Amino acid sequence: MEVLAPPSGLEAEYAALFTTQSLHFLHELISTFGDQVDQILLRRASRKANLDLSGELPDFLKSSAHIRTDPAWKVLPVSQRLQRRHVDIGDLAPCDTERFIKALQSTAQGIQVDFDDGNCPTFYNQIKGISNVIKAVDNLIPNVPLISESPVLMLRPRAWNMVEHNMMVEGKEAPGPLFDFGLLMFHCGKTLFEHQSGPFFYLSKVESFLEARLWNKIFVWTQQKLGLPLGSIKATVLIENVLAAFEMEEILYELREHSAGLNCGIWDYAASFVNKFGHRKAFLLPDRSKYVNMEKRFLQSYMDLLVQTCHRRGALATGGMAALLLPQDVHGDSYMKVLDTVTRLKLLEINAGMDGFMVYDLNLIEPMQELFRLHTVGENQLCRLREDVSVTPHDLLSMPVGGVTLYGLKHNIAVGIQFIKAWLSGKGHFFYRGQVEDSATAEISRSQVWQWIRHRTRLEENNTVVNRQLVKDLTEELLVELGPLCLSISAKRKLHTAADMFLEVVLKRHFPEFITSYLNQDHTFLSSQDPRRVEDQEQLIPQSKL
Structure with missing residues (x-):
């Protein structure tokens, strides 16, 4: 096993993480399951190829019908601390120490400790983030409650498609999720359980x-290695892919001893339609800013089926994250407008039977907890079995009606480019037009631009065709708009690099499966994280040139 030298400034944290014992554990974990992770990715590629070649659409699996029709099985009940999780804080990259501490001090029921969508996986960020989690678990952070009294930590390792470049095991880069999960479990698992x-x-x-x-x-193996009882680990699966929507019961069944439920994630889920079927004109996804929301049939069906599936099996169903940010002026009209919008959207989830959801803005925690108090009774809504729901494959695959607007095209370009710029700066999210944007919104943004170019969609306003040249022209306009906001030569350079990379992604003939995979493997990202190449950081652009 080889591990890269510690990032500058994190030598002590690195030494505490990578002990002889933890390295041995990681080596065993990755050696045991690394090839199976590779097989998962190969199976995905094969499944996508079969869908493309056959032209078929997904359906509920015939081979596992006996699981769906058996009313007897349930998931094991979760611990008391998970029974009431009305409002979690989402997209919290734990390398952001200040925000992590504020979250631990908050009245939220849980914290999505995010090494995935809201996090940029530089080696520095991973080491810092995991170290902060360990300190919180061991009660080493001043002025925060004990771990048994603070919001529960819902640890979110990277997805299967991500690799850890800084650790080699048996000649291969370590799978990102096994790196994150292994270190978190080795250093925190027993203490959290106790x-x-x-x-x-x-x-x-x-x-x-x-x-x-x-x-x-992986859970069973890890519990045995660490001396934890079977079922100690509990996991919520994010159903953020259309194919997974057809296998929700089977997913719960496989994890029935370790399940904490399922979660809805609107933008990754919507982007997965482009991922799997985007080259088919029947699956053209209209402007998300105007036509895509949880009130549309394909998303409402997905949410209703998720709640019904979970509650039928005794599992908790949780909703997505409110990305809107409350303005600072609590007496202003815009404050009430944002609060009313979040309230309306989250009330849809509560009325559907959701047991909880996430917010990004910590100031939304208490208003949303009050929403649950007003509209639900008890710790959760497991008693709502949603027997009124009967979702068909046609419901799940029904594309919303609508077109493409110039505003929507510009917005998607802006989100995609600024996300890449944030990533090149070592950040996994950024703020734009009153809300937080992360890899999920970057995925749907670049997916829609790619698909609209592919199908030469016309704009609603003037019937202009969305083609490569139009997207290039709008990108140039955005650079002119955002350029003055870049206060250093380095920031300006990253903006232009991000624009070039975005264009490369959306103009490709074949759709890159994940923007995070593209970024994580790209030499530009890798070199930008090399401390020896940190240049121009202090060279401010003279104001006369802004």
């Missing part, structure tokens, strides 16, 4: 019950 506060996880980008089965094998 304090009845975990270990709890979110599992990202799961596409099939076979992937859930692999996670279950």
